[in-house]
Amino acid sequence: MMPVLHSTKNLEILEPPTATREGVGVFEYTDHFSLFHFGRMPDSIPGKGEATCRMAVFNFAMLEAAGVRTHFRRFIPPNRIEFALARVPNPAAGPQTPAAGNYLIPVQVLFRNELPKGSSVHRRIAAGQLTPAELGLDDIPAVGETLRQPIIEYATMLDEVNQFIPPRHAQRRAGLSQAQFQAMRRIAVTVNDVLTARARAVGLSHCDGKVEFLVSGDGQLVLADSPGTPDESRLMYGGVHCGKQVLRNWYVNQGLEVPVNTLIAQHVPWEQWPRPASLPPAFGPIMSDLYRSLAETWTGEHLWDTPDLQSATHAVAHLIGR
Template sequence: MMPVLHSTKNLEIIEPPTATREGVGVFEYTDNYTVFHYGRMPDLIPGKGEAICRMAVFNFTMLEAAGVPTHFRRFIAPNRIEFDLARVPDAGPLALDAGNYLVPVQLLFRNELPQGSSVHRRLAAGALTPAALGLRGIPAIGEKLRHPLIEYATMLEDVNRFIGGPEAQRLAGLSDEQFQAMRDTTVKVNEVLTGHARELGLSHSDGKVEFLVSSDAGIVLADSPGTPDESRLLFNGVHCGKQVLRNWYVDNGLEVPVSKLIAEGLPRSRWPQPAPLPPEFLPVMSDLYRSLSETWTGERLWNAPDLPAATQAVTRLISQ
């Protein structure tokens, strides 16, 4: 049962999955963060892992109460969850009769278009049109969409790419009924998470969800929906997650050009090392993650500042 590196989480395989039976896995949520598809960045944000884990547990419980099937099994305090483990498929389209696998396609939902949304970049590059968003012209930063936009993207590639529905269904190996169920579940997840955010005074601007196909061909929600690692949450216009850190790297010309490095065929061992964050970022981000988690779950564990104070500290930090 060796731990396996899994982005900001460590994966421990307790019981391997088979073609006919789900396995059992444990995610350990770490204090790492990732940006730019680089993988783990140099710094640790104290308390981030537990804050994210507790939000994930809360969301799985809330979504299951709303009728959404999930892979969640139990919470292992303070920063681990046990879950049903599916097989990771090989590259290429899947057979329609395959079972018990991680769907190699992620679904993204967008309710508004804040700073940092890839939509603005894709519109500027001509890779997306306003009409595809149901808009008459180029949207403003922060513009709210009349109806949520659902998009598809690959999930297991070095740098994931946006794809259309037909290609997503082909890669996922899903029947028409399964594919529609996956989309319908995404809409439901967005409704539940956005409604909860609204009650707390937060904006749930966008997010992504992942799924697995169970051994009985059911569509099951996976990963960590609605956490700031998977969703873009804002309070009074201030990002409550890694967009704060991404902006610092971009504003200071320190973004790691991962897509360019991959296109050039440069081995990962020769990629440049990202610059560390200024040390003053770490306590502010620690407070932000803990404050968001306490606000979201209603648990008071760390005596963190309230969300207005935590986001004001972020604003002061980035204005220096």
């Protein structure tokens, strides 16, 4: 059984949702981080939760101004948001449809603007799981390549390990008509455009990201989760990752990655999985500065006694030996 604390956010339900009415929930953004589909890792990063929450609040306002309907209701400082809560479907029960009213769509939409080292695209092409043609590309993309047009992909949600799926499977799983599915894609493209423009304005690269959606009680598509935060988007400054990819790379380079896919394939219960190693102590303060500096750069707020983003990313690069 996978851990309950797979998310780095704590959920409080104030009003449960029904088929005809959204509920009300509160997300508390914690200082935890998750990697490898394991769940929460053993360490935490001081200030990560508040920094991520403030970026989410800023992005919801920016996206609403661009005409994107979101589930955001209000900010509860310093690290919580209130939001419209949808029902979570059981994938084994078959797809919901908008006629059923108010449900989380069990499909995530991914967009890719650049393909930095660590992008799953290179790994899947090398393994024969993906071809450039399936992505609309003529050749195998180079590491670090900036794409002429964003790549849009789909993946499952609510599975033990989520899997990439082709559009036709994504549409069926989402329970949407062709028109509704295309509308979801257009909204995802708009979200990507807005976030990419913001990143460019503050000197960052928005390499890739993902978004989630719910169907509201009145049958409309609504943007959910926390788009554009370092938990949902890959942001880079001066060639340095500004988020948990730094930590993922350290685990992989040290040979400490948790082999989740193998463990699940062998039906090993989560309780018997090996426990991840702790990070070296130096990571805590440096990653804390990184998250806070990223949030200040992104939102324009200045709340902490934190180095600027250039200094914070230089410290990260030194830490990981670049």
